[in-house]
Amino acid sequence: MSPSHAGRDSSPANHGIHSPRERQMTETTTLLSKQSPQTPTSDEKNSPVHYRGPINGTRFKFLLVSILFGSMIAFFDSTLMASAHPVITSHFHASNAASWFSTVFFLTSTVFQPLYGRISDTIGRKSVYMFAIFMFFASTAWCGAAPDLGSFIAARAVCGLGAGGVMSMGGILVSDIVKIEYRGIYQSYFNMSYGLGTGLGAALGGWLCDRFGWRMAFYSQLPFIILFAILAAASCPSGLGPNLAENSGKTLRQTFSSFDTYGAMCLTATTTCLILGVNLGGNVFTWSHPLVITSLVLFLVAALSLYFIERKAEYPMLPIPLLSTNPNxxxxxxxxxxxxxxxxxxxxxxxxxxxxxxxxxxxxxxxxxxxxxxxxxxxxxxxxxxxxxxxxxxxxxxxxxxxxxxxxxxxxxxxxxxxxxxxxxxxxxxxxxxxxxxxxxxxxxxxxxxxxxxxxxxxxxxxxxxxxxxxxxxxxxxxxxxxxxxxxxxxxxxxxxxxxxxxxxxxxxxxxxxxxxxxxxxxxxxxxxxxxxxxxxxxxxxxxxxxxxxxxxxxxxxxxxHDKGRNGAFDGQDEARGDEQEAGPVRPLSLLDARDQVAVEYEDDGDLLDAIDEEDEEAGDEGDDPEAQLSRTGRLNDDDEIGSNSGAIISRTTTRSMSRASNSLAGSLPRAGSLRRQRSRRASFDLNWR
Known part of the structure; x- marks a missing residue:
């Protein structure tokens, strides 16, 4: 299923880190379904393709070339200072300011990476990608024309914003358009672009400064950035990403009201203060310098604030479970x-x-x-x-x-x-x-x-x-x-x-x-x-x-x-699906079935079962958990949502189709306890965990 279709049918779900909304299963949704909602076409069966989404083969190639080309330019610029900064600092008579050239660039390129991801989820990939390219072009031209040291440092800070966006959005676009089973190949292309860009930046930076002057080291990038912008504008589809502002069923104002503004501010403050503190302390200033101490104290305050804000955010800028639960x-x-x-x-x-x-x-x-x-x-x-x-x-x-x-x-x-x-x-x-x-x-x-x-x-x-x-x-x-x-x-x-x-x-x-x-x-x-x-x-x-x-x-x-099992990223699902089809009609997989099948692999250590038990207890305290309701009545209400935080194995998915099947099987579904007792007899469902 293409991302654009998924976006029209549903809004993003909360896989332990999102808001509880209905969503359809996509290629990387890890719910262990027993029936694929979309049958592969004959073309896909006979001639598998590497891309997906609202894009054809020719456009896919042009987009991939533009992503790799733009990333190589951004990597080139990121390492240019390694060999060019002695000439530039000598020009401005400020050799002691050399560290700021790289510090401000990496500061802005690092701080704004998560913002690019969440904003592109909201308003679409293409507009955010083109904004990053424009900022990269304008700031590179500004670097070449900077009249004084302060202006040059400010230009490098804006350049980090643009180049960081080009690099991060490039990775996001590759995840949108490339099928999961082929992503290894394209990840290697991305790494090759990184190697070429960083190598050329370190090697040619000094040569350009010696041969043509340091300003030309920046001006020479502009024609390549223009070419990159043309390729990206022509090849990047407009329908990539969840595009919540258009597909969530909310008004634009409502969509942006759910944007994690406070989380974005705290994340920016946290990373900024941390980077300034560790870069300046012991290098530019002593660790007892007021600026270093202030930066580190503000980092601690901002980090604690970020933690509590992100725990309650509907669409968190930095999902806490993503960093605190295994295997993620x-x-x-x-x-x-x-x-x-x-x-x-x-x-x-x-x-x-x-x-x-x-x-x-x-x-x-x-x-x-x-x-x-x-x-x-x-x-x-x-x-x-x-x-x-x-x-x-x-x-x-x-x-x-x-x-x-x-x-x-x-x-x-x-x-x-x-x-x-x-x-x-x-x-x-x-x-x-x-x-x-x-x-x-x-x-x-x-x-x-x-x-x-x-x-x-x-x-x-x-x-x-x-x-x-x-x-x-x-x-x-x-x-x-x-x-x-x-x-x-x-x-x-x-x-x-x-x-x-x-x-x-x-x-x-x-x-x-x-x-x-x-x-x-x-x-x-x-x-x-x-x-x-x-x-x-x-x-x-x-x-x-x-x-x-x-x-x-x-x-x-x-x-x-992707062609064997279009709704998950795990091997071993298709054989089980085939067995079920031979045995008789299939039905959508409930959370209880899925978690019991997963528990087969965890029977010895019990890690997953312990985690599920803890969530069951929490759900029992709330009193209105859909899973508990299913365990008691054998049915789901039409508006209920199934959810689980058991790692990244069982994610939230559309429940209306599940409720229809569950209503027809009311009273026939076994309870959670009986499913646990039967888990050892269902080892045929192999997830091929390694």
């Missing part, structure tokens, strides 16, 4: 910790190469091509592997192990004495682990959540990854700088205390000063830098182990073919 919670937080490790390594590898190995900035940039190539190639392989095998748990687990191994190798092996050829062999391990780890996680969280929540799921995962990246850089910088002070004091020796203090001062301010030292002090300073980096990488070992702990015991379902 473990998948999300494992990516957060993984991003901390990966970005800590990537951020500090250039420092190792230039300070410890004494390579030039150009050479260190070339070394970084190895991890970028590693993550791109691995992601492509994993995408095809998932599409063929439909198994997400294996690459996910392997990825966390490779990241952990990479952390150990960087901690123990990157010393001043290792041979040069070993460096490009050792540093890509964490990035290769990222290629194994991140793509299947993205697909898993999408498959485990309803179609009308794909935008919020995508942006929430992106938010956690971005926060992990920012925290990785900030925390590792703090560990590095504080360790460096201690090791320089220990390793640097001199008969003259003033000379020792002078050496420590100049090598902390500029690593280029190391080359001008006498051989004795040069060896001492290099040893201090090497020991400090070892302490920084040591932190990665512990954090990467947390990701393993979160992923290893997790039960992740295999993807189900």
């Amino acid at each position: 919670g473990s998948l999300m937080w494992s990516n957060f910790f993984g991003a901390i490790v990966i970005n800590t390594v990537l951020f500090n590898i250039p420092l190792y190469l230039q300070a410890v190995r004494q390579t030039s900035p150009t050479t260190s940039g070339l070394y970084l091509l190895a991890p970028l190539a590693g993550v791109s190639i691995t992601a492509i392989f994993v995408g095809y592997y998932i599409t063929i095998t439909r198994n997400m748990k294996a690459p996910m687990t392997l990825g966390t192990i490779v990241v952990f191994l990479g952390s150990i190798l960087t901690t123990t092996c990157l010393s001043p004495e290792i041979p040069t050829w070993a460096i490009p062999v050792l540093i890509p391990f964490c990035s290769i682990g990222q290629g194994f780890f991140f793509p299947p996680t993205s697909i898993a969280v999408l498959a485990l959540n309803p179609q009308d929540e794909q935008a919020v799921v995508t942006t929430t995962l992106g938010l956690l990854r971005s926060l992990g990246a920012i925290l990785g850089v900030a925390i590792s910088s703090w560990v590095m700088q504080n360790s460096l002070i201690l090791f320089l004091q220990e390793y640097v020796t001199s008969a003259d205390p003033a000379q020792k203090a002078w050496i420590i001062k100049i090598v902390r301010e500029s690593i280029a000063a190391i080359r001008d030292l006498d051989p004795k002090h040069k060896r001492q300073v290099i040893a201090a830098y090497s020991a400090s980096l070892r302490m920084t990488f040591l932190m990665c070992i512990g954090v990467s182990f947390v990701s393993i702990v979160l992923i290893w015991p997790l039960k992740v379902p295999r993807l189900q073919s």
Whole structure:
């Protein structure tokens, strides 16, 4: 069923995280139905296609090309500052302001990701996507024309808003138009776009500044952004997404009145204060600086406010159950910790190469091509592997192990004495682990959540990854700088205390000063830098182990073919459906049937049954829960809603068709207790959990 049809028939449901409204089952709705409401067409059976929704094959290809092309430009711009900022800061005579260029960009691109998802759910994807492209174009032109430092920093902040929207909306659109079983392939294309964009940005940024001037580094992007805008405007359908303002049955004013305005404000304040606090503390200012303390205090206040607001919001900006219940919670937080490790390594590898190995900035940039190539190639392989095998748990687990191994190798092996050829062999391990780890996680969280929540799921995962990246850089910088002070004091020796203090001062301010030292002090300073980096990488070992702990015991379902079972993302449903059809007429699956079938796989540990028991008790206290009503009377009222918070296995779905079948079977449905006693005899319904 296309997203547009789903939107016309129903409004988004609450899968533990949405409002209780009727909705029809979509491809990624994980309710275990016994009967598909829509029969695949003969064309789909004979010639399966990768796309879905209000789009044809030609338009799908053009839209995909525009998404990948635009994302590559946005990734290019995000890494441009890595090599261009020395020229720009020199032009404005403000070398100490270099950190603000990247900080404000990542601040706005991170903060507004969840807003893009929820707003596009409300007014449609295309208008929000085109707005992001316009902001990206206008702010890039502003960067090139900025007359002073303050104007340039403001332009970079707006550019983060536009580029972040292009990247997040690109992922949302891919989830809208690509069938779940083929999403691994297209996720690999997305990762390839990331590798090309970031690699070209880091490599060409400095060359453009040296050859044509730093303003041309921004002006040169404008023709490509215009081409991207034309492709997107021509290829992006208007009917993608839930489009609540049009399809919810409410007026525009009523729709926007349910928008989570307070949640958006608190989420913006929470992420802004956190990013400012950790970026400025220990790097730009001391941790006791009033601005740092104020930022961290406001972060705590805003975070607590966000928690209580989102618990009651009808359409929450940041769904709390998405982060607190398994398997979604473990998948999300494992990516957060993984991003901390990966970005800590990537951020500090250039420092190792230039300070410890004494390579030039150009050479260190070339070394970084190895991890970028590693993550791109691995992601492509994993995408095809998932599409063929439909198994997400294996690459996910392997990825966390490779990241952990990479952390150990960087901690123990990157010393001043290792041979040069070993460096490009050792540093890509964490990035290769990222290629194994991140793509299947993205697909898993999408498959485990309803179609009308794909935008919020995508942006929430992106938010956690971005926060992990920012925290990785900030925390590792703090560990590095504080360790460096201690090791320089220990390793640097001199008969003259003033000379020792002078050496420590100049090598902390500029690593280029190391080359001008006498051989004795040069060896001492290099040893201090090497020991400090070892302490920084040591932190990665512990954090990467947390990701393993979160992923290893997790039960992740295999993807189900769209053509075999159009209403779920799980394998094994179709055989059961066939058995039921042979036995006689089928009826829609009730919550009690579904949960008992699911409980077969959880009989030993009882986790799911315990969770259902807790919800049953809560429902009993309320007195009007539809499930309890079904258990008592064997029937559902026409306006009742079935709901469950048992992970991401049983989601809310349309109940009117279920009530008709239930009314005809009044009194014949077994009670919950008898279903529990019979669960061991219904093991033929296999969800293929791995």
